[in-house]
Amino acid sequence: VTEVYAHALPDVPGKSVKGVLVEYEPGGYSSAHTHAKSALIYATVLEGAILSGVNGGEVKTFTKGMNFTELPGDRHDVSANASKTKPAKLLAVFVVDTADAALTTPRKP
Numbered sequence: 001v002t003e004v005y006a007h008a009l010p011d012v013p014g015k016s017v018k019g020v021l022v023e024y025e026p027g028g029y030s031s032a033h034t035h036a037k038s039a040l041i042y043a044t045v046l047e048g049a050i051l052s053g054v055n056g057g058e059v060k061t062f063t064k065g066m067n068f069t070e071l072p073g074d075r076h077d078v079s080a081n082a083s084k085t086k087p088a089k090l091l092a093v094f095v096v097d098t099a100d101a102a103l104t105t106p107r108k109p
Helices: none
Strands: 002-008 015-024 033-035 040-047 049-054 060-063 067-070 075-081 088-097 104-106
Touching (some): 015 075, 040 049, 040 060, 049 088, 060 067
Antiparallel strands (some): 002 015, 033 075, 040 088, 049 075
């Protein structure tokens, strides 16, 4: 996970937009997590296929060029590479309170 940009929104005091590149090795995944309570996230798959499931709902597969949104307060239950043999990559764009330092927090079992 690499933050690739962060900019304050000039017309929305206290808000920023942050871009995060998420790269998964074959078979890779992220543990269940939540994001900053203020975060609205728009994710686009750049390479491969990503499995994503939020709030106990259906796990969906998103392929290159597809996108999905996460709303403030969503619980990200599944975030994984759909392939055991090829890498996958996505760009997550966060609109978030500028003061929120931690964008992602692992959930405790």
